[in-house]
Amino acid sequence: MVPQLDSFIGGRFRRGPRAFPDIHPVDGSTVACVTEATADMVDEAVSAARGAVAGDWGRTTVRERAAALHRIADAIEARFDEFVAREVADTGKPVALASRLDVPRAAANFRIFADVIKTACVESFHTEMPDGRAALNYAVRKPLGVVGIITPWNLPLLLLTWKVAPALACGNAVVVKPSEETPWTATLLADAMRTAGIPDGVYNVVHGFGPGSAGEFLSSHPEIDAITFTGETRTGAAIMAAAASTVKPLSFELGGKNAAVVFADCDFDETIDGLADAVFLNTGQVCLCAERVYVERAVFEHIVGALKERAEALAPNLGPLISAQHREKVLSYYRLAREEGACVETGGGVPQFGDRRDNGFFVEPTILTGLPESARCVKEEIFGPVCHIAPFDSEDEAIAKANDTLYGLAASIWTSDLKRAHRVAAQMRAGITWVNCWFLRDLRTPFGGVGLSGIGREGGLHSLNFYSALNNVCVKL
Ligand code: NAD
Numbered sequence: 302m303v304p305q306l307d308s309f310i311g312g313r314f315r316r317g318p319r320a321f322p323d324i325h326p327v328d329g330s331t332v333a334c335v336t337e338a339t340a341d342m343v344d345e346a347v348s349a350a351r352g353a354v355a356g357d358w359g360r361t362t363v364r365e366r367a368a369a370l371h372r373i374a375d376a377i378e379a380r381f382d383e384f385v386a387r388e389v390a391d392t393g394k395p396v397a398l399a400s401r402l403d404v405p406r407a408a409a410n411f412r413i414f415a416d417v418i419k420t421a422c423v424e425s426f427h428t429e430m431p432d433g434r435a436a437l438n439y440a441v442r443k444p445l446g447v448v449g450i451i452t453p454w455n456l457p458l459l460l461l462t463w464k465v466a467p468a469l470a471c472g473n474a475v476v477v478k479p480s481e482e483t484p485w486t487a488t489l490l491a492d493a494m495r496t497a498g499i500p501d502g503v504y505n506v507v508h509g510f511g512p513g514s515a516g517e518f519l520s521s522h523p524e525i526d527a528i529t530f531t532g533e534t535r536t537g538a539a540i541m542a543a544a545a546s547t548v549k550p551l552s553f554e555l556g557g558k559n560a561a562v563v564f565a566d567c568d569f570d571e572t573i574d575g576l577a578d579a580v581f582l583n584t585g586q587v588c589l590c591a592e593r594v595y596v597e598r599a600v601f602e603h604i605v606g607a608l609k610e611r612a613e614a615l616a617p618n619l620g621p622l623i624s625a626q627h628r629e630k631v632l633s634y635y636r637l638a639r640e641e642g643a644c645v646e647t648g649g650g651v652p653q654f655g656d657r658r659d660n661g662f663f664v665e666p667t668i669l670t671g672l673p674e675s676a677r678c679v680k681e682e683i684f685g686p687v688c689h690i691a692p693f694d695s696e697d698e699a700i701a702k703a704n705d706t707l708y709g710l711a712a713s714i715w716t717s718d719l720k721r722a723h724r725v726a727a728q729m730r731a732g733i734t735w736v737n738c739w740f741l742r743d744l745r746t747p748f749g750g751v752g753l754s755g756i757g758r759e760g761g762l763h764s765l766n767f768y769s770a771l772n773n774v775c776v777k778l
């Protein structure tokens with residue numbers, strides 16, 4: 302018997318009438334059985350959240366909420382190994398990665414927003430009118446109410462807590478809809494919430510799918526005050542349409558087709574280390590991954606050769622893709638790349654292990670060269686362990702190529718010339734530009750994308766400003 306994962310509504314686990322399997326991507330086995338929330342259950346979750354905001358939770362002070370967030374982080378850390386095991390069961394990612402990235406970041410997300418909310422300032426103006434009257438204007442930060450949170454499968458706990466923490470810091474209650482592929486850590490977080498003494502109804506989980514299921518019920522729900530979503534651009538558009546008639550704030554972190562720009566003067570070893578992460582971390586299933594690498598011609602062959610070596614060395618320890626369906630999507634791009642005339646420098650297929658992993662969803666890390674900039678493999682997000690590497694001859698050409706995308710999430714620049722780094726960074730059409738590093742995060746900084754990569758910014762005060770309503774008070778003096 303596999304464990305059953307139920308929705309969590311008003312402080313109680315609630316079984317839905319229909320069940321679906323939670324599949325382990327390493328070998329295709331079923332690790333849990335998830336019960337899907339009905340429309341009525343989503344209504345109940347929203348009511349429970351509204352009740353919490355109207356009740357004790359709505360009366361908490363900033364100090365009390367900051368302490369509560371630290372207790373949630375403590376509860377995650379106390380069950381660190383269990384969170385790692387559940388994340389690994391759902392995603393198939395290596396234990397080392399979940400232990401280094403996903404679970405520590407979940408705790409850090411609660412701690413940072415506990416700190417940020419305590420020091421967050423609001424505007425105040427001393428107003429002087431031409432007729433001699435004066436006033437004091439000051440803003441008051443209030444919760445929005447009930448926030449709907451819809452998240453993807455690639456960094457399930459990290460991306461969920463990145464939204465839950467600031468939403469709770471601002472005094473909201475939340476209804477979360479984790480990806481159907483990765484339901485486990487959102488469910489385990491419900492236990493951590495109980496341990497941390499978070500009142501019933503503040504954190505609710507509804508399991509299910511997107512269209513015609515919990516995702517759509519939540520995004521079209523008239524009683525939800527705001528929606529924050531991370532996932533595919535196409536899904537963001539569907540959520541925007543579903544939410545339109547009940548006008549509400551939306552925050553979207555969407556897809557990317559990110560560029561890395563490598564200059565001949567880069568620190569070669571540091572760049573190869575950085576690129577290996579930027580292309581292959583989490584089997585390329587990070588929205589920030591570089592799927593387009595532009596390399597100054599003088600070092601092109603050298604970089605292609607070294608990254609190829611790195612890909613081949615990484616291959617045996619790379620985790621699987623999330624699902625059979627996603628693997629088919631990635632493999633369809635591997636086939637398309639050949640049709641489009643790519644040279645496959647390494648990879649391009651499915652590895653054979655001779656053990657249970659042959660039933661899993663693995664693909665080979667893949668490096669492509671030789672495609673024109675117009676190729677679909679250079680234009681469309683693949684979301685796998687693959688990049689296309691192309692040469693460039695001038696800084697302007699590199700910038701133009703990097704910016705030639707409808708997305709605009711992240712970019713990285715690799716050079717020892719800091720003047721050039723600042724100059725090129727300023728011209729990148731992306732929400733985040735890293736110089737000589739990748740995915741190095743300060744959680745106070747603005748995080749988000751332009752174009753098809755999203756709407757709004759998360760991080761530090763930017764998150765607080767999304768999850769709260771600023772009310773201005775004008776006092777005549
Ligand atoms: P997805 O859009 O398929 O699913 C994300 C969530 O939306 C899931 O919970 C899903 O059930 C739900 N959903 C799907 N259709 C819906 C609908 N019509 N209404 C309401 N909810 C719906 O994304 P995914 O495949 O889980 O994740 C991969 C994608 O996410 C990639 O495109 C990646 O770039 C993007 N992503 C972006 C960021 C970022 O910060 N910009 C971070 C992680 C992932």
Ligand code: 6OD
Nearest residue numbers: 455463586587588589742
């Ligand atoms: O680091 C973060 O805060 C963040 N939102 C990362 C997103 C990664 C996308 O897959």
